[in-house]
Every structure is written in C-alpha cells, then in structure tokens.
Amino acid sequence: MRxxxxxxxxxxxETxxxxxxxxxxxxxxxxFSRRVQQIEDYVGVELFDRSHKPIRLQPTTLAQSEQILVLSSALRQLLVDLRRGERMTSNKVVVACQHSxxxxxxPKxxxxxxxxxEGLHVRLRSANLDECxxxxxxxxxxxxxxxxxxxxxxxxNADFLEVITIGAxxxxxxxxxxxxQLSGSARQRPDIPYIAYPADVFFGKVMERKILPFLDAGAHHAQKVETALTLAAVEMAAAGIGVAWVPESLARARIAVGDLIDVSSELPACDLQVSAMRLQGSPSMAGTALWSQLLDQ
Structure with missing residues (x-):
C-alpha cells in the first residue's frame, strides 16, 4: 500500500x-478516478459507497480510517526522517586529530x-598518532x-593514502x-628536571630520536613525571615541576603572558610538520569540503 x-x-x-x-x-x-480504481483492484474490495451522495467510505473502510490516518502520518514522518538522515550523512565528517x-x-x-x-556536522575523535x-x-x-x-x-607514503602538509x-x-636560576652546588651543575612521554606515543618517540640524544652530556637531566598528554605537560612546566617539550603553538599563549619561558637556546628542539591524511577513494561531500579547506591552509 502506497x-x-x-x-x-x-x-x-473528508471531501x-x-x-x-x-x-x-x-x-x-x-x-484520480483511475487511481481510485487501481487502489480498489489492489485491495480486492470496494472501498467507497458510490450510491450515496456525497460519497461515503464503506463501513469496513470507515472502521479502518483512524488506522489509515496513523499509517499515513507515520509514513510521512518516515520520509522526512530518511531525507533528514541523508542530509546529515552527506553533511557529516569525522575527523581524527592528535590531542594537541x-x-x-x-578550531580555526x-x-x-x-x-x-551550512548544516555541517563534525564528529571529532581526539587520539594519539597510532589511534588516529x-x-x-x-x-x-x-x-x-x-x-x-x-x-x-x-x-x-602508502599508495592508498593521500597526504598533504598543512602547517609547521x-x-x-x-x-x-x-x-x-636552578640551584646547584658550587662544583656541580644543577639537575634539570623534565617531563617525559611514554615511549609508545608520538612525542615519546620524538623525545627518543630528536631530543634526548642531544642533551648536554655534562648536565644531569632528571625525569620527574611521565604523561601522554601535552596539555598536562604544559601545566606541569608552568608549575615548575620540570621542563616540558611541547609544540610551540600549544605554549605560545602561556609564553606571551610570562607563565612559561622558551629555553630552546639552552636545550635541543626540533621541527614538526602538521599533516592531513585521507584514504584514496570516494570521500563524502563533507569530507571533500574539509579536504579543500585543508588545501588552502
């Protein structure tokens, strides 16, 4: 039944x-008369009393009129929901992004x-590099x-990945x-406390490859805390717990107000690239729009 x-x-x-x-x-x-005949042929019974003026529903049809109204309303709502769902799907994009x-x-x-x-729906999945x-x-x-x-x-550089650099x-x-200002004895240089990252996260690997091997061998560097969260590392550095290696963009505001000091003139630092990746194939409309936005960065 349609x-x-x-x-x-x-x-x-009603009329x-x-x-x-x-x-x-x-x-x-x-x-309309042909369609009424088509309806009755499909059901197999006469639905209307044509001998009466105005035309009335047959008693059986009248008894089901409330159910017909409910079904009609439900089907109309179903169509609305399906169309809205299609619009949501075409306007939905899921972004996996490292925490920092x-x-x-x-946000920008x-x-x-x-x-x-208009109508874009973004689902953000914040995770470490491997999870992203x-x-x-x-x-x-x-x-x-x-x-x-x-x-x-x-x-x-996998064949099935499309990768672009969107920042540094x-x-x-x-x-x-x-x-x-760190205190030390007259004969020894002061200990330099620092915040570490777990070895299995991206910044832990960066520390292992690009930072720790280049620390001054004549100084003593003492690991105080280990965390996977760069935001926590920033806060611990601001609290004086230890030196934290973090993305400059994450610390810039705190440096500007004097809560933090960039000490890269005394300790090693390294460059980072910000990249966007997507799978080769048929992206969604919203995914394509996001990718175009990233290309303009």
Whole structure:
C-alpha cells in the first residue's frame, strides 16, 4: 500500500466526492478516478459507497480510517526522517586529530569550514598518532590531522593514502623560570628536571630520536613525571615541576603572558610538520569540503 493511496482514501472521506478529493490531491478527476480504481483492484474490495451522495467510505473502510490516518502520518514522518538522515550523512565528517592539534589548530579550520558549509556536522575523535591512523584505515574517520617529523615523511607514503602538509610547528622546551636560576652546588651543575612521554606515543618517540640524544652530556637531566598528554605537560612546566617539550603553538599563549619561558637556546628542539591524511577513494561531500579547506591552509 502506497502512501499516496492512503492519502487518496482520506481525501475522499473528508471531501465526500471524487472531484473534491482530486482537487485536493492536485490531479485531474479522470486521473484520480483511475487511481481510485487501481487502489480498489489492489485491495480486492470496494472501498467507497458510490450510491450515496456525497460519497461515503464503506463501513469496513470507515472502521479502518483512524488506522489509515496513523499509517499515513507515520509514513510521512518516515520520509522526512530518511531525507533528514541523508542530509546529515552527506553533511557529516569525522575527523581524527592528535590531542594537541585538537586544542590549537583544529578550531580555526572548523570555524572556516562551518562558515562555508551550512548544516555541517563534525564528529571529532581526539587520539594519539597510532589511534588516529587506525581510525582512518578502518574508515571510522574521513580525515586524520597529525604531527610528523619532516625527515620521516616516508612513513606516510602508502599508495592508498593521500597526504598533504598543512602547517609547521616546533617541538620546544619550556619552563617557568630560566634554567640559570636552578640551584646547584658550587662544583656541580644543577639537575634539570623534565617531563617525559611514554615511549609508545608520538612525542615519546620524538623525545627518543630528536631530543634526548642531544642533551648536554655534562648536565644531569632528571625525569620527574611521565604523561601522554601535552596539555598536562604544559601545566606541569608552568608549575615548575620540570621542563616540558611541547609544540610551540600549544605554549605560545602561556609564553606571551610570562607563565612559561622558551629555553630552546639552552636545550635541543626540533621541527614538526602538521599533516592531513585521507584514504584514496570516494570521500563524502563533507569530507571533500574539509579536504579543500585543508588545501588552502
């Protein structure tokens, strides 16, 4: 039974004539009469009492009129929901992003995208590098935005991935006081406390490859805390717990107000690239819009 047929039956019951129902349904009377005949042929019984003027629903049809109304309303709502769902799907984009980038860089990108694409629905998945890559490869994310080391770009050169560089950053050491103010004995240089990252997260690997091997061998560097969260590392550096190596973009505001000091003149730092990745294939409309926005960064 089609939705239009249910609405035809209700229109006849409400108007009491085929001509009135045809006008309401925006059909010619002849076309409407043919459709009424088609409905009755499909059901196998006469639904209307044509001997009565105005035309009335047959008693059986009248008894089911309330159910017909409920079914008609439910089907109309179903169509609305399906169409809304299709619009939501075409306007939905899932972004996997490393934690520190979620805080600093992504809000501006999304602000620009939402201003250009009305009704956009973004689902943000904040995770470490490996998790972001996993979400992308399992098609649980449309785009991944991550840090990488400039000289390790080959890690992302898989044929099924499309990768673009959308920005640059620096991995710098920050502390709440100049290192010269750390106390030490007359004969020994002071201990330099620092915040470490777990070895299995991206910044832990950066520390292992680009920072720790280049520390002054004549100084003593003491690990105080280990955390996977760069935001926590920033706060601990500001509290004086230890030097934290963090993306410069993440610490810039705290450096500007004097809560943190960039001590990269005394301790090693390294460059970072900000990259966006997506799988080759047929991206969603919203995913394509986001990718175009990233290309303009």
């Amino acid at each position: 939705l239009e047929w249910l609405e035809d039956i209700l229109a006849i019951g 009491g004539s085929f001509s009135g129902a045809a006008a309401r349904r925006r059909l010619t009377q002849s076309a 980038l979620t805080t600093v860089r992504l 990108i999304l602000q620009q995208l939402c201003a250009q694409r 890559t996993g979400l992308l490869l399992s098609r649980q994310a449309d785009v991944a935005i991550v840090y990488r080391l400039p000289d390790e770009a080959s890690d992302f 950053d620096r991995f710098i050491p920050v502390f709440n006081t100049p290192l010269s």
